[in-house]
Amino acid sequence: MECRPGCGACCIAPSIQTAMPGMPHGKAAGERCAHLDENDLCRLFGQLTRPRFCQEFSAQEYVCGSSKEEAMQLIALLEVQTC
Template identity: 60%
Template sequence: MECRLGCGACCIAPSINNPIPGMPNGKPAGVRCVNLDDDNLCRLFGKPERPALCAAFQPCESVCGDSRIEALALISAMEIDTRC
């Protein structure tokens, strides 16, 4: 599966516990990453400073669903299920 252009769900729904460019304390779940532009495209995509966690994310139907709305819901549910 290819990324849905302009989706950005993986840059909004999950938490990131490590520092990322522009967010030294990481990113809480449900908070838009500061590196996501107005078109929901990552400003760091393809750049060496892009976090390894973000670069490792691979889109798939079970995570991304059939739409941006479904992707936000699926990733948010996974975030809730994996909280300690």
């Protein structure tokens, strides 16, 4: 599956526990990452400073569903299940 351009659900719904530029404590689940631009694209994509969690994320239908809204719900559910 290809990422949906402008979705950004994977940069909002999950918590990220590792430090990143501008977010030394990571981010909470549901918090918008400071590195999402106005088009919901990651400004750190392809950079070494991108968190490992983000580097390892792969768009999959069971996580991303068929829309941004569904992705937000599915990723939030996974977040709760893995806490």
